[in-house]
Amino acid sequence: MTTADVPFPAGAADRPDERAATGELVHKALVKWHFTLGVFFMMTSMTAGFLVSLNFLGAYPFEDIPWLSASRLRFLHTNEIAYGFLVNCFVGAMYYAVPRLTGRPVFSKGLGWIIFFVWQFIVLATSVGQLLGFAQAVEWGETPTGFRPGTFELNYIPIDALIAVGALLVALQFLTPLARSLGKRMYVTGWYLTAGIVWLILTYVMGNTLPEWTMPGASGAATVGLFIHDLVGLFVTPMGWGLMYFFVPIILRAPVWSHALSVIGFWALAFFYPLNGVHHFLLSSIPMSVQYGAVISTMAVEIVVTTVIVNFFGTMWGRGHALRSNLPIRWFYTGMILYFITCLQCAFHTSLTLQKTIHFTDWVPGHAHLVMLGVFAFWIIGIITWLWPRLTGNEWYSRRLNHWQYWLTMLGLLIMFTDLLAAGVVHGWMLDALAPWMDIVDAMKPFWHVRTFSGGMILLGTALWSWNLWKTARTPKPYDYRVDLVDAEAA
Amino acid sequence: MDRFLGIVLVAGLGCFVLAFVLSGLYPWMLNEGSAPEATLDELAEDVSVEFKDLKERWPEGFRQAYGAEEALNLQELVGVPEGDARRTASDAAWRTAYRKALQDGRDAYVGEGCWHCHSQYVRPVANEDTRFGPVSRWEQDNNALQRPVLWGTRRVGPDLTYEGTLRSNDWHAAHFWDPRVVSPGTVMPAYRWFFRDGFQVRRRIDPDIASRTGLDPQTSYPVPGVYDTRAEAEQAMARVAAETPENLAGERERLFIEEGRGLNDRGLSILAYIQWLGTWQPQPVEGGA
Incomplete structure (x- = not known):
């Protein structure tokens, strides 16, 4: 396939005269407000994570307050990242990308505001419910069912049902323009976003109903594993890659290296990713045949990942200096390198040999932070960093602060990742060596101090950025489109 | 297949359902689908000594949490003849209270996030059967209190699969009030x-x-x-x-x-639940994988 055949995302050029044409197409206020709330929940979630880490140093400030207990704040840390930060930011980015990609507006602006308010209510009500002690025992889906277990008596707002409705509304909003471009050749971003929205609904409903209401014990655990993995692999990952396939060519002003490879990447993700679910509970009482299947398909995912990475580095070929001059591109490609590392790690640590040592240790949170922060949050930060001056029409309050954020967050994450990996190996070996339990806990304490320090770096970087976003929006200073075009055209 | 409907049908539905069949439905058909799930009534059939001890230690809190005025402890049963209606009523009252305590205790275990730092899942590797007890079997988790399962996510604290009856109620109460009193160096939060x-x-x-x-x-x-x-x-x-x-x-x-x-009721229930862990053993199932 020659480059001439490669579909190029619509709205690629970002010249002022084209803004007028897309002005009505993109509802900028919705993009801006979803990003704003997304960054707000990113801050609250990270603050919660930082506070929980203090508990491990014996320095937790709110030990006597039930609704600020470290163990309940931990729900808030993971759930606000998923439903507050990731969903808000992905939806915001889709309000920009989908109309430009399809050349058609989303279903309705009014529905957009309804979704916006309903979704913020869901996220806040989830956090309040969890702080009051109504969590559900599904990892990463601890959103309250609202029912007393095994009955249909309500004891809290039925969040699970509300999220399913919210996801359906999101589907109506974005699948409408995507479906209306039926018959036209669809660019790969459209594939990823279409499938990601459909998968979000299916995954959420499956994970929050079957293990709770029908499937007990080990097969319920298999379904919970499937839910955790599908939420990452079938919602967050397709959204992330779909948006990368949209924004990277636009910013680099270059077509994607190979459309064929992007198609292979999509179908291999669709096939192999969901089969990985059970690898969250290896060496368990789930039948071994199912466990082996999950291990093998996890290794197959590495092939998918390699095709996608090769494609993006092919796109970058000859334009490498953009990594230095263009901050969004640097965020994107740092995320891609970390994505490759994280998936390579996955292919190895799901082997039963490594599971023996690292399961139930800090290795796993180390891995999870690399994926959620190092890959998807980095991509979202890159997208917002590129779009924010275009949305507000204001030049950055400080471009230097954005660079501070990059280095603080990136280095903080690498320190945290290395630290937690090492902690996990020590934990696993001490467990195997039958060391007394309190000796294991004592051995973890130095690692936990480093974790709090690195978490502080990440929190500080994010706080600087949030402040910068705020000041940029509030300080009128016309944004000169040529500043970023210089970067891109030099490429 | 690069059309909207093709993606929705083949990738969106097809691949998703295939994965659910292979990694959710298939294990269910092999195991749980072939054996009835133990109900809460079955789990609460044998009221433990530890649960009866809660009533002796915290009678007023027990009364407020479960009522159960007819549930008599050993001392109160002295002199009540065998076959007396009071004994039957007492047994029934104990079981009702125990059933409520187990369900509420499990809910508290979930709501307080205990399962984020404690596992209920003993693996056949890393000497875990020496440290914690027999390797977990699927039959053990085929019960109403494992919906969804509480296998856990991380072991900051030890596995609790067989925690029941290992320590006294007093130890647990002191531990909830201030974990460092009975377990120096622990990072477990207090649950006052x-x-x-x-x-x-x-x-x-x-x-x-x-x-x-x-x-x-x-x-x-x-x-x-x-x-x-x-x-x-x-x-x-x-x-x-x-x-x-x-x-x-x-x-x-x-x-x-x-x-x-x-x-209080939350503390009594979670203690009852923890003292129950590992005390219930399922009947072996013929032909289970």
Whole structure:
């Protein structure tokens, strides 16, 4: 396939005269407000994570307050990242990308505001419910069912049902323009976003109903594993890659290296990713045949990942200096390198040999932070960093602060990742060596101090950025489109 | 297949359903689908000694949490003949209370995030069967209290699959109030909202014993029962005094009332649940994988 055949995302050029044409197409206020709330929940979630880490140093400030207990704040840390930060930011980015990609507006602006308010209510009500002690025992889906277990008596707002409705509304909003471009050749971003929205609904409903209401014990655990993995692999990952396939060519002003490879990447993700679910509970009482299947398909995912990475580095070929001059591109490609590392790690640590040592240790949170922060949050930060001056029409309050954020967050994450990996190996070996339990806990304490320090770096970087976003929006200073075009055209 | 409907049908639905069939439905068909799930009633069939002990230690909190006035402990059953209606009523009341305690305790275990730091899942590797107990089998988790399962996510604290009956109720109560008192160096948070404040009757030790042993004569120990008001505590003190035999009349003088605290319904339930863990064993299933 020659480059001439490669579909190029619509709205690629970002010249002022084209803004007028897309002005009505993109509802900028919705993009801006979803990003704003997304960054707000990113801050609250990270603050919660930082506070929980203090508990491990014996320095937790709110030990006597039930609704600020470290163990309940931990729900808030993971759930606000998923439903507050990731969903808000992905939806915001889709309000920009989908109309430009399809050349058609989303279903309705009014529905957009309804979704916006309903979704913020869901996220806040989830956090309040969890702080009051109504969590559900599904990892990463601890959103309250609202029912007393095994009955249909309500004891809290039925969040699970509300999220399913919210996801359906999101589907109506974005699948409408995507479906209306039926018959036209669809660019790969459209594939990823279409499938990601459909998968979000299916995954959420499956994970929050079957293990709770029908499937007990080990097969319920298999379904919970499937839910955790599908939420990452079938919602967050397709959204992330779909948006990368949209924004990277636009910013680099270059077509994607190979459309064929992007198609292979999509179908291999669709096939192999969901089969990985059970690898969250290896060496368990789930039948071994199912466990082996999950291990093998996890290794197959590495092939998918390699095709996608090769494609993006092919796109970058000859334009490498953009990594230095263009901050969004640097965020994107740092995320891609970390994505490759994280998936390579996955292919190895799901082997039963490594599971023996690292399961139930800090290795796993180390891995999870690399994926959620190092890959998807980095991509979202890159997208917002590129779009924010275009949305507000204001030049950055400080471009230097954005660079501070990059280095603080990136280095903080690498320190945290290395630290937690090492902690996990020590934990696993001490467990195997039958060391007394309190000796294991004592051995973890130095690692936990480093974790709090690195978490502080990440929190500080994010706080600087949030402040910068705020000041940029509030300080009128016309944004000169040529500043970023210089970067891109030099490429 | 690069059309909208193709993606929705083949990728969106097809691949998703295939994965669910292979990694969710298939294990269910092999195991749980072939054996009935144990109901809460079956799990609460044998009321544990530890649960009955909760009533003796925290009678007032127990009454507030479960009612269960007819549930009699061993002492109260002395003199009640076999086959008496009171025994049958007592057994039924115990089971009802135990059933409620297990369900509420599990909900608290979930809501407090215990399962984020404690696993319920012993693996056949890393000497875990030496450290924690027999390797987990799927039959053990095929019950109403494992919906969804509480296998856990991380082991900051030890596995709790077989935690029931390993430690006393007193140990657990002290541990919830301040984990570092009984387990120095632990990072487990305190759970002080498992306790309720009130008034309790205490008894000072015999001054003769104090002088002979060198203990502080002001040393005292509590009579079980924490009451919401001072008036109730005074009534309780009068009852204790009335039950004190004549030859120990001096004891009555050493009773006094002080502010105290005991487990509340949340604390009692989670303790009942923890003491239950590993005590229920399923019937082996023919042909299970």
